[in-house]
Amino acid sequence: MLSTKDLNIFIETIKDNSSYDFSDYSEKSFARRIDKIMKDYGLNFTQLIRNIKSNSNFIEQIVKDITVNTTELFRDTEVWQAVKYRLLPKLKNNEQINIWHAGCSTGQEIYSLKILLNELGILEKTNIYASDINEDVIEKSNIGIYPLSFNIEYLENFDQVVRKNPYNFDQYLDIPYSKYFKIDKENDSIIMNNFLKKNITYKKHDLVTKTNIFDIQFDIIFCRNVLIYFNTKLQRELFYTFNGCLHRKGFLVLGASESIVNEKEIGYVRHGNFYIKK
Amino acid sequence: MENIKYIVIGGSAGSFQTITSILDILPEDFNFPVFLVLHRLKQVRTGFVEALSIKSKLKILEPIDKERILPQRVYLSPANYHMYIEPGNFIGLSTEEPVNHSRPAIDITLASGAYVFGNQMLAILLSGANRDGAAGMKTAYEAGAFTIVQDPDDCQVNTMTKAAISKISEHRIMTAEDIVKFLLKLDENAKKQYI
Known part of the structure; x- marks a missing residue:
């Protein structure tokens, strides 16, 4: 994992070359993101720093890679x-x-x-x-279009939250998925209905x-x-x-x-x- | 062995019984924080702490983000989160992509633990059906941690332990029974130091 010293060099270099400030990110999860970026782009640390200094588009790109975007429909x-x-x-x-x-x-x-x-x-x-x-x-x-095969739990979550009522076990609302999204198996997609957008x-x-x-x-x-x-x-x-x-x-x-x-x-x-x- | 202050245990399929036998036998004044990274079904979000706590004398909890690390506590990685050891003696959580198809990933807790705890960490890898933990155990060993892999012949499913051993052969190999004995010995030695 990237050392604290290198992490600080990274943070300072980004700060000097953009409006982004990662000084107050949680250290170890942040270090792992940088490790991943170096691996994905095939760069060592020196090359990474050189790219940051010379290429502002590269900074924009890695800021996107650093941030974590995992989310779900009705997560928790x-x-x-x-x-x-x-x-x-x-x-x-x-x-x-x-x-x-x-x-x-x-x-x-x-x-x-x-x-x-x-x-x-x-x-x-x-x-x-x-x-x-x-x-x-x-x-x-x-x-508002999401892949279906990786997200089958979206449908289970929907059942839990939209159809069932944890405060009243007798209640079951038979609301079709199609009221809110289209399931397109051919294109492996869940497509949100326009009125939601x-x-x-x-x-x-x-x-x-x-x-x-x-x-x-x-x-x-x-x-x-x-x-x-x-x-x-x-x-x-x-x-x-x-x-x-x-x-x-x-x-x-x-x-x-x-x-x-x-x-x-x-x-x-x-x-x-x-x-x-x- | 005398350096050890923190214990990280990783387990997957076939490890539940070993985990409970460890937790059930450790005394309530066991002075090491224990971090448990166990693969489980994403849907199983509640009831796991309770199941592990039935006979254990230790306080078992799923930490919240930035929870402070204390002795006599067992920190179970929460479902659907990775658990990091952060400098400054606290726990960080993350929802980033699964590693080795796993969230929580044993590799993440071990790699961050190796960095923060170094040779103060005891890393134990138990029975499991995938390859998670192999890279983390190597990192841990290289950082000077004390590493133990459950004997593949003693595992219900040995894919995970075999993967760790094939990555580097220096890990200590022990049966579940010997791992329990080792932990009791660790506790005994730690208490002697204070007499």
Whole structure:
């Protein structure tokens, strides 16, 4: 694995040659990403540094490679069940709902949420804002087509979250997949229906800047399995940033294995899987 | 052996029984943090900690991201996450692509452990049906860690242990029973030092 010394050289070189700052990334997972880049491009460390210094397109390319884009439709079904039955009903009477997907990746969580909003009859009054550091994944999110064979669990997850009700075992809603997406076996694709793609504002955004790029207040911020790549200092700063971006009583939804230490100090109350702004 | 302060155990198909026999026999004041990287079905997200805890006296938990590493704890890599050892004595999680078709991947915990713990790590690889762990065990050995591979003849499925041994032959080879004895000896020696 790349040594701490080389890692620091890498970070400084990127900083000197671009607007990106990886100083507060979690060290070992970051080192492994750099290892992978050197392997994939067939470069040793000296060559890697030379390329960064001489080629700004190369920097843009490796920034995309560094960031992790794995995501699923309804990843962690129990969290989405709670979103459906515990969180979203609280916003039912709002005139308008604004939601930010911070680190939206290829968009599966945006579609997961939109499906639930539609089931609850509040899709029309919801505005989705989505950002990622990687413009390629934003484009994929916008297209909304995913390979089928690697993602069979999407359908199982859909059954768990959309059809079944964990709070009422007798209930089973026989909602067809075709209501939300087309399964195209011939082309090995899951294709999201067009009405789900409407009313999403995408922007390229680097969370490290700790800014609210959309300049509005949100009812919910989803930021799941993104902050795990940052160190505790940057994580904490971003919990403050998000707090400032939320309406009072707004929700922050993190990944299943993420949490905020001393959340009260920052201005949150923990409620199961969610953090609510005080 | 006297350097050892941290224990990383990797296991896959056929390792569950060995894991429980280890966890069941370790005393509650076992003063080493233990990291368990076990392959399991992605769908099996809950109940695993409980199953391992039935007879164990140690606190077994699935760490959250950036959880601080403490002695007398067993950290089970959470389903669908890789578990990194990070400098500064804490655990980092990641959802990056599976390695050797596995998430969690034994290789990732071992490679980061090798870097952070070096010769303070004891790395144990148990029964399994794929090749995960082989590269990590080599990295661990080269970083000065104490490495033990379960005897392939003693494994229910020996693909994983054979892969590790074929990568480098310097690992110590032990049966499950001897691994348990070794860990008890380790505990005994550590306690003697404090008397």
